[in-house]
Amino acid sequence: MLAVGARLPLLGQLRKRGRVTLPGTPINPDPERPRPRVLRRDEREAILERVMYEPTILCLCTGNAARSPMAQVLLADALSGANVRSAGTHVVEGQPVSWRTRLGLQVIRPDLTTRLNFHRSHQVNRHDVEASDLVLCMAGEHVGYVRREFPQVAAKTATIRRLARDLEAGHLVSLPDRLAELRLGQIGIEGWEDVDDPAGGDVEDFARCAQTLDGLVGQLAARLAMGRLQL
Numbered sequence: 001m002l003a004v005g006a007r008l009p010l011l012g013q014l015r016k017r018g019r020v021t022l023p024g025t026p027i028n029p030d031p032e033r034p035r036p037r038v039l040r041r042d043e044r045e046a047i048l049e050r051v052m053y054e055p056t057i058l059c060l061c062t063g064n065a066a067r068s069p070m071a072q073v074l075l076a077d078a079l080s081g082a083n084v085r086s087a088g089t090h091v092v093e094g095q096p097v098s099w100r101t102r103l104g105l106q107v108i109r110p111d112l113t114t115r116l117n118f119h120r121s122h123q124v125n126r127h128d129v130e131a132s133d134l135v136l137c138m139a140g141e142h143v144g145y146v147r148r149e150f151p152q153v154a155a156k157t158a159t160i161r162r163l164a165r166d167l168e169a170g171h172l173v174s175l176p177d178r179l180a181e182l183r184l185g186q187i188g189i190e191g192w193e194d195v196d197d198p199a200g201g202d203v204e205d206f207a208r209c210a211q212t213l214d215g216l217v218g219q220l221a222a223r224l225a226m227g228r229l230q231l
Contacts, residue, residue, distance in 0.1 A: 055175050055224060056083040058132040059160075060142045064088030064121040066101045066198055066206060067138040071160065071213050073105070073115040075136075078221035085132075087124035089145045095121040104198065104206025108214050129153045133175055134224075136160050139197070140189035147185070154185030159193035164219040175224065 057075060061068035068086035076084040097116050106113045122128075129135050129150045135157040137143045146157045156179050168178050195212055198205040 054079070054082045055133040056131060057085070057134045057136055057224075058124070058128055059084065059086040059136050059138070060089065060124060060146070061086075061138040062088055062090055062142070062197065063199065064091050064123075065095065065097055066104075067195055067209060067213065069097050069101065069116060069119045070105050070210050071136065071138065071217065072119075073112045074109065074210075074214055074217040075221065076115075077109075077112055078217055079224060082224075085128070086119075087122045087128050089124060089142055091121045091123040093121060093123055100198070100201075100203050100206045103203045104208075104210045107203070107207035108210040126150060129157075132156070134158075134163075134179065136163070136220075139194040140191070141194075143189050143193075151185075155180065156184065158182070158184045159189075160195065160213070160216050160220060161193045163223070164216045167220070167223045169223040169225075 057079075059068040059071040059075065061071075064087050068088060072084050072086040076082065097119050102113055102116055105116065129146065130153060132153075133156065135146055135153060137146070137157060137159045140159060143157055143159060147154045156176070158179075166182055168181065170178065195216070196209065198209040
């Protein structure tokens with residue numbers, strides 16, 4: 001058995017190593033941190049899937065002749081790699097955009113005008129909405145139409161103004177999860193959500209609509225952006 005004098009140096013060493021605590025001895029404020037758990041392969045793949053995810057977006061207006069085609073080309077340019085399409089709720093099928101739509105966009109984004117050359121109007125159908133991760137409406141009336149005709153996708157349908165304001169940005173939370181948090185199928189449709197229809201107006205009205213959409217797309221694209229996180 002060690003003498004008392006011989007035990008004291010040993011106790012001091014144990015205290016320094018954090019193996020013993022005597023009355024009045026402060027607890028180590030910075031204990032050794034546990035090593036992080038190594039992620040399983042399926043966990044790594046799930047994270048990468050969310051990081052690299054690019055949404056399929058359907059832009060929706062009435063005639064698919066002005067607002068939704070402009071929103072489509074603007075959003076496709078802002079979200080490179082995303083699948084962006086457009087349709088209308090009351091459409092004459094297969095029509096090109098009007099010359100006013102073309103000139104209106106040219107005032108704001110002349111670099112994108114030629115993309116409208118390929119547009120043909122399309123009546124929205126069940127496959128369109130169900131195949132989309134997001135149904136992006138230009139006005140509240142289009143949200144109402146989707147809720148009546150395709151209630152199964154109401155939870156992923158909203159106006160561009162509402163999402164540009166309310167959608168939470170985030171790289172590691174999937175778009176469906178963020179849309180679910182907004183409870184879109186349960187909220188009321190409000191007047192401030194509309195992007196005014198330029199139909200029947202002059203080129204200045206179409207340019208004003210394009211400018212409004214360009215600003216909203218810029219805000220929304222920053223919230224939708226996925227696949228741009230550096231690993």
